[in-house]
Amino acid sequence: MSKDIVAQFEKERRERVSYYEKNRSFSDLSQQWLEISMREKYVYNFDWLGRPIIQYPQDMVAMQELIWLTKPDLIIETGIAHGGSLVLNASMLALLDYSDAVEKKMVLDPAWPQRKVLGIDIDIRLHNRAAIESHPMASRIEMLEGSSIAPEIISQVHEYAKGFNRILVSLDSNHTHDHVLAELKAYAPLTSIGSYCVVFDTFVEQMPDDLFPDRPWAPGNNPQTAAREFLKTHPEFEVDSSVQHRLQVTVAPGGYIKRIR
Ligand SMILES: C[S@@+](CC[C@H](N)C(=O)[O-])C[C@H]1O[C@@H](n2cnc3c(N)ncnc32)[C@H](O)[C@@H]1O
Numbered sequence: 001m002s003k004d005i006v007a008q009f010e011k012e013r014r015e016r017v018s019y020y021e022k023n024r025s026f027s028d029l030s031q032q033w034l035e036i037s038m039r040e041k042y043v044y045n046f047d048w049l050g051r052p053i054i055q056y057p058q059d060m061v062a063m064q065e066l067i068w069l070t071k072p073d074l075i076i077e078t079g080i081a082h083g084g085s086l087v088l089n090a091s092m093l094a095l096l097d098y099s100d101a102v103e104k105k106m107v108l109d110p111a112w113p114q115r116k117v118l119g120i121d122i123d124i125r126l127h128n129r130a131a132i133e134s135h136p137m138a139s140r141i142e143m144l145e146g147s148s149i150a151p152e153i154i155s156q157v158h159e160y161a162k163g164f165n166r167i168l169v170s171l172d173s174n175h176t177h178d179h180v181l182a183e184l185k186a187y188a189p190l191t192s193i194g195s196y197c198v199v200f201d202t203f204v205e206q207m208p209d210d211l212f213p214d215r216p217w218a219p220g221n222n223p224q225t226a227a228r229e230f231l232k233t234h235p236e237f238e239v240d241s242s243v244q245h246r247l248q249v250t251v252a253p254g255g256y257i258k259r260i261r
Contacts, residue, residue: 017245030248035207049091051131053084058247060088067092070195073115074164076157076187078148079172080121083132089117090137113140118160120148148173149182166192172200175217180226188237191259199223199255224254236261
């Protein structure tokens with residue numbers, strides 16, 4: 001009986017989300033809200049465990065769901081900024097380690113984290129580095145400073161990744177087409193089958209030209225154009241559009257990319 005209730009709940013959720021795809025007034029309003037909230041710099045309003053995170057709450061919840069679902073032992077992320085998303089990902093990995101310990105009836109030793117986050121940023125400001133390195137999640141975090149598409153950084157990331165089995169990739173650095181395409185070529189192949197390569201800020205493609213006047217990205221030159229080009233020659237990946245339909249408000253439409261083989 002209770003199995004039936006759970007199945008019914010999940011069926012209703014699937015049907016509701018698939019109806020959202022056709023509900024133009026809901027999606028138009030969500031797009032309009034996204035545009036106004038971007039102009040209002042809403043994305044800078046939040047912290048994760050005390051570190052400023054440059055994400056929408058909806059996408060943070062989606063990351064929590066994907067991490068729980070795919071149980072990575074390594075998350076590779078480009079774009080550290082203040083460290084909020086590094087700490088978010090590290091805290092989710094800490095909860096996975098905790099869950100493993102509960103299941104195995106073991107005591108979790110926080111000094112020996114099993115799972116890690118590897119962050120890459122071209123400019124890790126001293127105050128951000130100091131705050132990240134003194135954060136309770138620090139033992140789960142490694143950082144590399146340099147351009148995410150520099151050959152020496154790419155080879156260090158590949159070398160580090162050799163010690164892990166289930167990898168999730170998150171790209172949130174420079175949002176131009178060429179940069180994101182180069183990141184996808186460098187890091188998407190490290191994504192484990194069944195796991196995700198999340199490309200943030202694909203929403204730029206659907207926004208007006210003037211939204212980021214001081215940045216090189218705009219419609220026609222952004223993470224979504226890069227992801228589309230990458231996917232043309234990489235059938236081992238596909239967009240999991242159920243995530244964007246569930247969220248409605250997301251900076252990553254077409255950016256929740258799953259490795260299917
Ligand atoms: C949007 S912020 C990252 C936000 C962060 N992921 C979060 O959620 O809080 C973008 C970051 O990308 C970094 N960045 C810009 N160009 C880069 C490059 N070529 N390689 C690596 N990082 C880069 C910037 O220094 C900046 O810290």
